[in-house]
Amino acid sequence: MDKVLVTGASGFLGGHLVRHLRVSGYCILAYYRSEASKEILINKVNYLYSIDDLDRPFDDFSIYAVIHLATNYGREKNSCEDLIETNIGLPLKLARLATLGGCKLFINTDTFFTKMDSYSYLSDYTSTKKLAWEYIKSLYPDRRETIFCNMVLFHVFGENDSQSKFIPWLISELMKDSMSPIPLTSCTQTRDFIYVDDVVHAYEQVLKSYSSHRDFQTFEVGSGSSVCLKDFVCEIKDSLNSKGFRTRELAFGLIPQREGEIDNFVANTKDLRNIGWVKRWTWKDAIENLIASHPSK
Numbered sequence: 001m002d003k004v005l006v007t008g009a010s011g012f013l014g015g016h017l018v019r020h021l022r023v024s025g026y027c028i029l030a031y032y033r034s035e036a037s038k039e040i041l042i043n044k045v046n047y048l049y050s051i052d053d054l055d056r057p058f059d060d061f062s063i064y065a066v067i068h069l070a071t072n073y074g075r076e077k078n079s080c081e082d083l084i085e086t087n088i089g090l091p092l093k094l095a096r097l098a099t100l101g102g103c104k105l106f107i108n109t110d111t112f113f114t115k116m117d118s119y120s121y122l123s124d125y126t127s128t129k130k131l132a133w134e135y136i137k138s139l140y141p142d143r144r145e146t147i148f149c150n151m152v153l154f155h156v157f158g159e160n161d162s163q164s165k166f167i168p169w170l171i172s173e174l175m176k177d178s179m180s181p182i183p184l185t186s187c188t189q190t191r192d193f194i195y196v197d198d199v200v201h202a203y204e205q206v207l208k209s210y211s212s213h214r215d216f217q218t219f220e221v222g223s224g225s226s227v228c229l230k231d232f233v234c235e236i237k238d239s240l241n242s243k244g245f246r247t248r249e250l251a252f253g254l255i256p257q258r259e260g261e262i263d264n265f266v267a268n269t270k271d272l273r274n275i276g277w278v279k280r281w282t283w284k285d286a287i288e289n290l291i292a293s294h295p296s297k
Contacts, residue, residue, distance in 0.1 A: 004065045009045060147215055205277040222269060224267055
């Protein structure tokens with residue numbers, strides 16, 4: 001049974017990924033940072049380690065792959081030191097341990113924001129994620145057993161995401177018992193939304209086909225097409241209504257667009273498709289599935 005070490009396993013994407021990989025027959029190792037994350041993970045992974053014992057999994061086992069998902073968005077007034085440690089220090093330490101331990105594959109997780117020339121939103125988060133991948137490429141250029149890959153995530157959505165994210169926030173706002181409309185921007189920009197189930201299968205496909213990857217290969221993880229944000233928002237409202245939920249009205253144009261807002265950016269999924277990945281969910285079907293799984297009134 002191949003052993004896969006996952007960071008960020010207690011998070012949104014991590015939770016979906018470890019559950020699927022265990023069902024697929026992988027032995028999952030994970031770290032926890034707090035007692036709360038330990039409680040979340042204790043029955044969901046095969047082996048659990050404190051983040052303070054970073055090297056211990058590599059001492060205990062021969063690890064097939066490392067999937068680095070842990071990230072710090074800097075949304076909760078974290079210090080610069082915390083941001084740098086999580087987004088740069090941690091992946092560099094793990095990359096070193098992976099190469100020394102003879103791991104076959106190291107999968108780094110990145111954001112499409114790093115592809116932007118200038119974008120002020122979450123700039124500290126974006127800068128640190130970009131630097132981490134650049135440092136990995138520069139520090140490990142020599143021949144070695146470990147292959148490094150980079151997963152550039154676009155707009156991932158699905159069940160159990162944080163309420164600080166736009167879609168969970170919107171669903172919560174739509175279902176509030178309030179007569180006032182929800183103030184929004186014009187929502188005319190387009191986005192490449194991808195359902196979390198399709199993202200999980202992308203990671204699994206990269207795991208399965210590691211021997212065919214170019215070293216430091218980047219995979220863009222999106223649907224490969226864009227949808228107008230306004231249409232996406234209205235579809236969520238319509239889906240809630242069709243399931244019997246009473247929803248608030250939407251007030252488009254009451255809030256100005258964020259400065260430097262991206263109008264359109266779409267993932268190039270050619271490399272993923274070349275290794276056998278296939279998108280399974282349309283954005284409308286994914287919204288319907290997300291709403292169907294929402295707790296009842």
